[in-house]
Amino acid sequence: MNKLSRNFWRFPWKLKQAFVIALSFPLIGLLLDLVTSRDSVWIPQFPYNLITFLLFIALIGLISFRYKKSKLVQFLSCIPASISAITVFIGVLLLMGLIPQHPDSTPFAIQLRLNDILNSGIFLFSLIYLLIILTFTIFTRVYPFRWRNLPFLLNHVGLLIILGGATMGSSDLYRLKMLCAYDTPVWYGTDQRGKQYKLPFAIELKKFHIDYYDPELVLIDRETQEAVKIKVKPDAYVKRGKKVNFNDEVKITIDTFHRHAFESKKIFLPAERPGNTQAVKVRVYDAATQKTWKGWISAGSFIQYPHRIKLQHYDLGLAPPKPKKYSSEFKLYEPGKEPETITLVVNKPVRSMGWKLYQVSYDIRKGKWSEYTIIEAIKDPWLPLVYIGFYMLLAGALLLIWQGANLNRNG
Amino acid sequence: MDNLITYYIVAGSIVLIGLIATLLAFIEKEKKLPLIFLTIGILWLGFYIAVLWYKMGHAPMKSLGETRLWYAFFLLFIGSILYLRWEYKWILLFSVLMTDLFLIFNIIYPENFDTSLMPALQSYWFVPHVIVYIFAYSMMSIATLFSFKGLYQMRKKRWNTQSLNIIDNLVYIGFAFLTFGIIFGAMWAKEAWGHYWSFDPKETWALITWLMYLLYLHYRKFKNQNVRITLIILIIAFLMLLTCWFGVNYLPAAAKSIHVY
Numbered sequence: 078m079n080k081l082s083r084n085f086w087r088f089p090w091k092l093k094q095a096f097v098i099a100l101s102f103p104l105i106g107l108l109l110d111l112v113t114s115r116d117s118v119w120i121p122q123f124p125y126n127l128i129t130f131l132l133f134i135a136l137i138g139l140i141s142f143r144y145k146k147s148k149l150v151q152f153l154s155c156i157p158a159s160i161s162a163i164t165v166f167i168g169v170l171l172l173m174g175l176i177p178q179h180p181d182s183t184p185f186a187i188q189l190r191l192n193d194i195l196n197s198g199i200f201l202f203s204l205i206y207l208l209i210i211l212t213f214t215i216f217t218r219v220y221p222f223r224w225r226n227l228p229f230l231l232n233h234v235g236l237l238i239i240l241g242g243a244t245m246g247s248s249d250l251y252r253l254k255m256l257c258a259y260d261t262p263v264w265y266g267t268d269q270r271g272k273q274y275k276l277p278f279a280i281e282l283k284k285f286h287i288d289y290y291d292p293e294l295v296l297i298d299r300e301t302q303e304a305v306k307i308k309v310k311p312d313a314y315v316k317r318g319k320k321v322n323f324n325d326e327v328k329i330t331i332d333t334f335h336r337h338a339f340e341s342k343k344i345f346l347p348a349e350r351p352g353n354t355q356a357v358k359v360r361v362y363d364a365a366t367q368k369t370w371k372g373w374i375s376a377g378s379f380i381q382y383p384h385r386i387k388l389q390h391y392d393l394g395l396a397p398p399k400p401k402k403y404s405s406e407f408k409l410y411e412p413g414k415e416p417e418t419i420t421l422v423v424n425k426p427v428r429s430m431g432w433k434l435y436q437v438s439y440d441i442r443k444g445k446w447s448e449y450t451i452i453e454a455i456k457d458p459w460l461p462l463v464y465i466g467f468y469m470l471l472a473g474a475l476l477l478i479w480q481g482a483n484l485n486r487n488g
Numbered sequence: 489m490d491n492l493i494t495y496y497i498v499a500g501s502i503v504l505i506g507l508i509a510t511l512l513a514f515i516e517k518e519k520k521l522p523l524i525f526l527t528i529g530i531l532w533l534g535f536y537i538a539v540l541w542y543k544m545g546h547a548p549m550k551s552l553g554e555t556r557l558w559y560a561f562f563l564l565f566i567g568s569i570l571y572l573r574w575e576y577k578w579i580l581l582f583s584v585l586m587t588d589l590f591l592i593f594n595i596i597y598p599e600n601f602d603t604s605l606m607p608a609l610q611s612y613w614f615v616p617h618v619i620v621y622i623f624a625y626s627m628m629s630i631a632t633l634f635s636f637k638g639l640y641q642m643r644k645k646r647w648n649t650q651s652l653n654i655i656d657n658l659v660y661i662g663f664a665f666l667t668f669g670i671i672f673g674a675m676w677a678k679e680a681w682g683h684y685w686s687f688d689p690k691e692t693w694a695l696i697t698w699l700m701y702l703l704y705l706h707y708r709k710f711k712n713q714n715v716r717i718t719l720i721i722l723i724i725a726f727l728m729l730l731t732c733w734f735g736v737n738y739l740p741a742a743a744k745s746i747h748v749y
Binding site: 091157167435455470 | 661665668671678685692695696706709711741
């Protein structure tokens with residue numbers, strides 16, 4: 078046995094040895110997770126994270142140049158090592174992709190802490206192995222520089238920068254939620270753990286605006302209380318004079334449509350004030366009873382009940398409106414500057430003093446009449462580095478297309 | 489989708505054109521006639537997508553139904569290019585059948601079309617992100633078919649290494665597009681959700697897919713590689729891709745995903 082294992086570990090190491098080494102990394106991580114009681118991986122903050130990252134690269138660079146001929150160094154930059162590192166990392170990601178990643182996951186997962194892979198030793202250690210192999214591989218081709226190595230370098234260095242930058246930078250990343258009520262300056266934000274931070278600027282909500290799509294008609298099965306899909310769903314969007322059929326069972330004609338309405342004695346009248354709702358006057362033919370019904374339907378709001386029409390098997394109602402676009406207008410206060418008016422829209426963040434402000438949410442129950450809006454303030458000083466990695470990888474991918482085509486021409 | 493009848497007519501005619509082209513490819517010696525039909529099909533579908541785009545006022549790419557429209561378009565397109573270049577009739581057959589399948593799927597389930605576009609999707613990243621992914625998926629699906637063919641040939645002892653070169657070619661191009669897709673996605677996420685990567689289930693599976701093809705590329709550089717394993721890696725990679733594309737919606741781990749399809 079002893080002799081066999083000694084033979085197994087005799088150089089040159091191949092795929093089998095590579096996999097044994099690669100697998101030992103997440104296993105060590107798992108053991109550390111089980112014996113320690115910390116609840117997440119700890120990464121030092123600036124400048125110690127940057128120093129750690131640079132030392133990691135410098136150390137590997139030094140080893141790979143000083144011990145170039147060493148069998149171990151050669152192994153760490155060979156293909157079997159990369160194959161093992163990628164495979165094991167895929168394995169860890171599969172755990173992440175298959176096991177629900179939240180505190181109320183399966184008991185088994187919680188016991189092994191597999192419900193928070195991202196903050197586990199398993200993830201960290203398999204990533205470290207991947208980074209070690211990646212860095213050793215890069216150093217075999219970086220010097221002397223050759224143009225034909227360019228695609229290789231762009232792809233590998235790009236990936237190293239992204240993985241390293243994202244991991245080490247995560248401790249300097251701030252994502253703070255700001256709940257902003259009307260006419261109240263807010264200069265602080267709360268992170269996911271509920272810790273409050275002071276911000277260098279302040280924002281004051283002045284206006285909140287929301288546009289809705291026209292509503293959809295829904296049939297609700299009376300027995301199961303489930304919404305039945307109207308087969309031709311897009312046709313179910315409300316337009317005046319429109320006729321909608323459902324399986325020839327229900328035929329609907331739309332007579333009147335109010336975007337903003339209030340109910341008064343079972344009739345909806347147009348009104349623009351808090352709590353108004355979309356309302357539609359319809360004629361419905363119900364094949365089951367061979368009767369035609371007339372009446373108003375609405376989704377209701379935080380102060381109005383929804384209105385439905387009762388048919389033989391179904392209730393006909395209006396789905397709650399879906400937001401098309403929403404935005405918040407703020408007064409932005411920065412020290413030593415005149416207040417400035419900014420508008421925050423989803424997909425269009427605004428910068429202020431090293432922070433980026435994002436429109437996240439609002440009081441969904443009150444919708445248009447929401448009295449506050451939720452903004453996320455994000456600071457990620459490592460972002461430029463990660464983006465350099467992105468651009469390198471994009472350039473590398475372009476060259477890959479060219480290389481692939483080239484390969485074919487030769488073959 | 490304003491007018492489903494128009495869709496039925498367009499989809500129906502393209503299904504027919506595709507089938508005629510494939511039939512001609514098998515009967516005729518010249519590849520000119522099938523290519524004429526294919527070109528008409530591609531232009532017709534392209535025209536339909538363009539009109540749809542114009543009418544809806546935004547790119548028709550946000551519902552499952554609309555994604556399938558693009559998938560059909562690119563499959564037909566790539567299938568024709570490959571046929572033009574290598575005259576593989578069975579690739580054409582596969583492309584046409586896949587195209588038809590996607591078009592017919594939308595006829596059977598018209599509710600796949602939904603006109604509302606949620607605020608998070610209203611971005612200029614939307615079109616490039618989806619198009620490069622569809623392109624990558626098309627490449628990978630054809631590469632996967634090649635690997636099935638390869639496994640069959642190996643069984644019949646008729647394997648020729650030339651096939652592996654074509655697979656490499658397809659995977660290199662497909663992988664480059666996967667890389668574009670994942671990075672465009674990350675850049676978009678930064679604009680829309682505030683951070684470029686949050687390990688949302690869809691992101692996790694996209695990364696798994698990307699790494700599986702990365703594994704293929706590395707395994708192909710391995711000196712003692714086994715062709716059968718090479719082909720099997722490719723098939724597993726495609727299974728991951730399918731999981732990322734469709735399966736994620738059904739996984740318990742993805743119940744809280746913010747990627748809506």
